[in-house]
Amino acid sequence: MTAIDDSPVRDPAALRAYMVRALRDQDAITTEPVAAAFAAVPRHRFAPEAPLDVVYDLHRIVPVKKDEHDLHTSVMSAPHLQAVMLEQADIEAGMNVLEIGSGGVNAAYLQELVGSDGVVTTVDIDRDIVDRARRCLDDAGYGQVKTVLADGETGVPEGAPYDRIIVTAAAWDIPPSWIRGLMENGRLVVPLTVRGTTRSIAFGRDGDGLVSHSYRLAHFVPMQGEGAAKERKALLRDGVVVQTDDERVPLNTKALDHALDSPRREFWSGAAYDMPDELEWYLTLHLSSPARLHASEDVIASGLVDASARLGVPALVSGDSIAYRTRRENEDTGGFESGVVAHGPQAEALADEYLRLLRQWAQNHRRRGAATIRFLPGPAPSVLPQNTVLKRHGIVAVSWH
Structure with missing residues (x-):
């Protein structure tokens, strides 16, 4: 079921309310703050060129930019995936949040979640995407969101430390800047690609490394710049x-x-x-x-x-x-x-x-959440243990219960 398919109306406010109910029905939205954020943000203002039935469809992306090979380099992610990741992030009012990969609407959801006392910074490597996000955020009334043009691989250290870092592009690795930029009790939510398979993983700090709280199915356009995968x-x-x-x-x-x-x-x-x-x-x-x-x-x-x-x-x-x-x-x-x-x-x-x-x-292991995922930064051991994948900045180790 998608929000628009069963709805007889084409009014944005009504479609937004219907979308929130449908996301609740599918357990993508499970908390009141995320429901309130999705109810408040005028999603269509961030994709003025797209039909309403696409913008408010639970599982459809809105293409924003393509490369010379006609492959997507930026999209507005589907509401279902955005809701799942925001629930994974467990954001509270007053937090300092960094979004890596700008689109606009997700930063608006983040601003609703952190409230007037919180800070949201969104960074992207592409000038066109940053400028578009800035225009849409201002138009929708979210001028307080900070937009930054930079390679997401380096993060935005001047705004650190962050309570939450949310990555909205498929990352092949986890650079040291993301871990350094995270508070001790902070959380990193990242669509991490391991051997061609991507999962949105909510990581918490674990010493110098990270350990998963949850993971969910995810599809994203890949990171660009220094963090690009070499497939x-x-x-x-x-x-x-x-x-x-x-x-x-x-x-x-x-x-x-x-x-x-x-x-x-x-x-x-x-x-x-x-x-x-x-x-x-x-x-x-x-x-x-x-x-x-x-x-x-x-x-x-x-x-x-x-x-x-x-x-x-x-x-x-x-x-x-x-x-x-x-x-x-x-x-x-x-x-x-x-x-x-x-x-x-x-x-x-x-x-x-x-x-x-x-x-x-x-x-x-036939159940939900049977795996625990760890990211261990630094040089890899001479012999990799089973279920361990070597990355540039460390290793991903997965165990099943």
Whole structure:
């Protein structure tokens, strides 16, 4: 359900009220302060060029700027995701908050949450985006929000320390400036990308590092500037892409494309399939040679690649073979059963590893919030422990309970 689809009206105030009710119904809004912020901010004033049915749709973004390849470099995020992250942030009146990645409307929500005694600073690397945010904030009555043109990698140290830092772009790493800029009892909410999978993680300080309070599914445009991710992508054929940020993963484009032409083999785990966001997070950290497989609607419709790859699916690759997750209906496993699609000479070996992980997750970790995520800054140990991912500024370590 989205806010606009079921609403017979086109009045912004009525649509805003309807949006808040719908966000409550979907548990994106769970507290009164966040509900009040969403009810107060005239969201459409931050996207005057967009139709109201798009602006107030719970799950739709509003494109703001694209690059020369027609890829989004800035969007106004969907209300559902913004509400989830603001709930994760647990903002109180009077706080000092830094937003990294400007759009305008989220900074307005932040200002409503901190109130007249609080301070909100929003920073972006793109002059066009900062200028647009400034115009929209002034037009909507939020002139007290500070806008800064700078690379978010460095933060805004002159305004530190911050009670909360909210990042509204997908970050591949956590730079030292963000941790230094956070109060001892502060909280960092960041869409962190690990092996191609992004989750909005609410971190608290833990000594010199960070430990998670919660994590949620998230999709954002990537960071620009110094914090940009260095990913490898292999276009196997039109509409089929494999990507990874792990240098150890072999991406032999020709061989993997040839593997797709080999017979499709399906293997079934006998384990329940549900909560795909939790399952994908587990797979991302446990697969020995992980990548992410994306396929277009045309390719999926042709039957070459399963529908699970529509938004990207964790894949296990070797030099000449590939395996990825699928599902089928099975009442014996609670409605759906997890399985694996594999192609290439090593299909069976890759499927065996993948199936083992599907069964382990279903047996031991099939619930919300089973993972604890830590960020440990500084040089990495000579041997990385299991479920640990090396970043430029430290390591991400994940444990499951």
